[in-house]
Amino acid sequence: MFTGPAGRSVRVGLDVGGTKTDAVALAPDGALLGRLRRPTGFGPDAVVQGILEAVSALADEGGFAIGDIESVGVGIPGMIENGTGRVLHAVNLGVDSLDIAARAQSAIGARFAVENDVKAAALGAASLRHDGASMAYLNLGTGVAAGIVVGGRIWRGAHGTAGEVGHVSVDPHGRICGCGQRGCVETLCGGGALAKAWGRPGALPVRDIFDAAETGDPQALALRRDLARGAAAAVRLLVLSVDVERVMIGGGLTALGVRLYTDLLAAIREDAATSPFMRSLRLDERIELLPAGSPVAAIGAALLGDHAAADHPTPEKETAAHG
Template sequence: MRLGFDVGGTKTDAVVTDGAGRIVARTRRPTAWGPQGVVDTVLGLVDELAEVPGVAASPFTSIGIGMPGQVAPGTSIVTHAVNLGVDELDLGAAVGARLGMPVAAENDVKAAALGAHALSRQSRGGDARSTVAYLNLGTGVAAGLVCRGRLWRGAHGTAGEVGHISVAPDGPLCKCGQRGCIEAFCGGAAIAERWGRPGALPVRDVFDAADAGDPDAVALRGGLAYGVAAAVRVIVLSGDVDAVVIGGGITALGGRMIGPVVAELEASAAASPFLRSLRLPERVELLPPGSPAAALGASILGASNAEEIITHG
């Protein structure tokens, strides 16, 4: 039995998977604030999962944790998880020592990429695509790349940081200091700031207002489609991935969001035989709502880490 956690700013999703990678139990709870809060949340969920019928009879053999922030490859130390109040947290020392097993830690988007790849394989009856990109549309925008079942991190761990590629030099100002970044067009925080009206779900409000004919909302919705389509083109043109799986909070809009993106991809391809040959709209998939991709990916990382330690230990 393998544990996987997706530690988010508001909630933590936890799964138990079996040796075949199937999810056999799942639960979630609100994420407590700060380093100790994160640790307490994870340990509390471990205790809860250990009581699930069918799980309790077998010991946990590995644990993987995905969470926002930076994780140095080969370590379990998470830094700069500002949305959780964490400057630095060694999950191996804080969680692994308590549970008596090594901890694999990874950025949540990269963990979700592994999970999206596994879910894609399961949905295709075990027929695995060789390369899959996961594009996360949330407060910010980032991607994770999986090649032959393994994460591609790049030389310095920044592979997939498509959010800060400028696609319009005269476009909106991005928090990173550039203009026209993909994230400035389709990141949830950037859209909310440019919309400038109070609301619990600003991106949904923008789409509702656009449907009602508000010109500012129509422009923001068009910008979101432009930004997501640009991200898909960048990912496919640079990595030639089989599929771009899109997830994150903004995808709760479903067809209302993906429809304009596909239309944008088709419009750009209309003027380019080369782009048409890539069949970009056919490579785009939406992650199913409520999918535990990041927690599943974390469990895969944890299992791989445990096997590596056993093999080389």
């Protein structure tokens, strides 16, 4: 049985996705105590119940008690209401409005923190670098979004939309995006938009596109170029708008591995070929592809508890800080 030196010292993080929940438990030194994946339920009650069941199963796997848990962080798709942590419009989960902390905290007895899943993943990705440099996490999945970490903290912007590069239009004559605009970055490199444009059956349509492109299929070649062009545009937007030192790329499309990375590098270098300014930014040296399946979102969620404690210190901590 794991027991932390101060009783409650285990940090739990959950990445609650549309179909599965990835959960991790971290020891005080950051070591991984356990990891598991479970199906995600649909609807508010099922989401909360799934979180509680995942925490309980994780405790069993990691060899610690529920009473050892100091904090639970939840990364979840949707908007997170500033100041309350309430999840809004998580449509893929059947959630219109849900206060996870209010529903789950009493059952665990630990501090809860809730964040958008991509922003949580950004925090987890930043923790892997150990250098404190500013960075952006670019999520290439069904959709496209980014989270930004500066000074070790998530940068949300004035209204929480910092990093929403997927809905920047880069081609006014391009495909119609789900947001209503034309030619958004997401229409070029989002897995959902690519699958729709491909229009052929298959369990892994983006992988099918890459495979078909290697046989010379004209449509596949065009869509593969779109993906690289869109991802390169997202990297440019993040560096030119925030000037992050590093752009770490994750999400489901990283399963394409070296093929995605090679295409992205080629697109970035092609764009820079005629621009001394773009070459000076060395974008090709500022990107990094995370390993497919890396649990950065769950790890980032586990770290949310630390940030919540820093933002809302206990009276004992305030007394110690002021002597």
